[in-house]
Amino acid sequence: QVQLVESGGGLVQAGGSLRLSCAASGRAFSSYLMGWFRVVPDKERELVAAITSGGTISYADSVKGRFTISRDNAKGTVSLELNSLKPEDTAVYHCAGGLRRYDYWGQGTQVTVSS
Numbered sequence: 001q002v003q004l005v006e007s008g009g010g011l012v013q014a015g016g017s018l019r020l021s022c023a024a025s026g027r028a029f030s031s032y033l034m035g036w037f038r039v040v041p042d043k044e045r046e047l048v049a050a051i052t053s054g055g056t057i058s059y060a061d062s063v064k065g066r067f068t069i070s071r072d073n074a075k076g077t078v079s080l081e082l083n084s085l086k087p088e089d090t091a092v093y094h095c096a097g098g099l100r101r102y103d104y105w106g107q108g109t110q111v112t113v114s115s
């Protein structure tokens with residue numbers, strides 16, 4: 001069983017930055033597809049960034065140029081750098097991963113951006 005634990009959320013003013021981290025247990029982390037999702041009440045869950053085991057990266061249009069995803073296979077972590085934050089970025093951010101799909105999920109970390 002793989003466990004994912006997020007950290008780094010918080011309250012920040014618009015235009016500010018945050019760094020989210022996700023620590024994964026298990027030996028197969030380097031083989032995992034990893035992603036960051038965000039959830040807002042009454043809205044569809046959004047995949048904001050993903051990174052494959054080979055390092056291919058993709059972003060949602062809503063965060064492109066502002067967010068940066070990275071992974072450290074030696075440490076078993078995946079991070080999300082959030083810059084130029086906007087109030088509409090407010091959400092619970094979850095990391096998720098798996099060999100071919102997002103089978104494992106973290107509990108989420110709250111990001112709140114004030115205007």
